Amino acid sequence: MNSPHQHCEVAVIGGGAIGLAVAWRAAQRGMSVVVLERDEVGMGASHVAAGMLAAVGEADPGERGLLELALESAARWPSFAEELAEACGIDPGYRRCGTLRVARDRDEAEALEHEADRRRELGLAVRRLRPSEARAREPALAPTIRQALELPDDHAVDPRLLCATLARAADAAGAQLRERAGVARVLARGERVSGVELADGSLLDCEKVVVAAGCWSGVDGLVPVGAELPVRPVKGQILRLRDPLGPGLLRGVVRVDHAYLVARGDGRYVLGATVEDRGFDTTVTAGGAWELIRDVAEAVPGVLELELEEMTAGLRPGTPDNAPFVGAGVLEGLVWATGHYRNGILLCPVTAELVAAELAGEAGAGIAAAFSPTRFATVGAGALT
Secondary structure, eight states: OOOOOSEEEEEEEOOSHHHHHHHHHHHHTTOOEEEEOSSSTTOSHHHHOOOEEOTTTTSOTTOHHHHHHHHHHHHHHHHHHHHHHHHHSSOOOEEOOOEEEEEOSHHHHHHHHHHHHHHHHTTOOOEEEOHHHHHHHOTTSOTTOOEEEEETTOEEEOHHHHHHHHHHHHHHTTOEEESSOOEEEEEEETTEEEEEEETTSOEEEEEEEEEOOGGGGGOTTSSOTTSOOOOEEEEEEEEEEEOTTOSOSOSSEEEETTEEEEEOSSSEEEEEOOOBOOTTOOOOOHHHHHHHHHHHHTTOGGGGGSEEEEEEEEEEEEOTTSOOEEEEOSSBTEEEEEOOTTOTTTTHHHHHHHHHHHHHTOOOOGGGGGGOGGGGOOSOGGGOO
């Protein structure tokens, strides 16, 4: 990585997929950018994420604004991945693999019918499969499944490869990446940002600060009083499995209620994920593993023969309405790119573009209005201290 300096136009707090993508897009616009990561880049929630790119599957029917944002970002993913690969010469792990949404009983089959109707209303491709048709597509499916939906527009990416490629692309574009550089607080003069103070006491002057610190974006003291936003950690346990015989168990992604199995294409699989409100707890539990394996094994019995390589727990950044904070806050020069909950990898392309446009003073897209950080502002900028 390039050597750090003590002044920049933009400081990005957080070196996960979102922060790295923002840094890349901002550096492409000619801004001097420094990414400040408390650990190593890509080692937070992005390191644990499964990488499913499923716009409809992660948005509840009432979350229309989030659904529109997710669909917009999903549409950008193919070109985003292609540009990223060209920029750094590394495959970001994007796979147009499709998803099978599987029902194990009558209730789940009825829910699938509603999901199919919803997708058709949105103009998305969907095909109802009889059990025999589903097993013809994925022979590892259990003979007891009741029904399935084929979702060709739901793809996947390997978040670990994604972060590696984003880091290289951001570095090549001129961004400075500083690891083990935790931020103690954002500094302000009057009602605008003036820089950041790092955990070691050093200072970095900058005109603008992007908060992309995931679940740590809401910790007390990070931003001046009156500029805070409610971001909380939501724990998710996830398993990484390996087939010693190599690829072949699954071609793509299989989803059941409350769980999913993502094929990486090389004999590795990701099984996840729990949703737990337990603060900053990242312990892994036998109960969490049992629930995930139980649910998926009912649809893909062969998962029980896979080798367990890793079990980890990550912390998603949640917000009161489960929608992200994207854009300028009440403090001038402070821009937010956090609170993506279960959709951080999916929303990476659109978030990076919207935030970079905000930093550059470009006209913002109307779709971003629903995710303005000011929707939870409780005080005006004049109350900042």
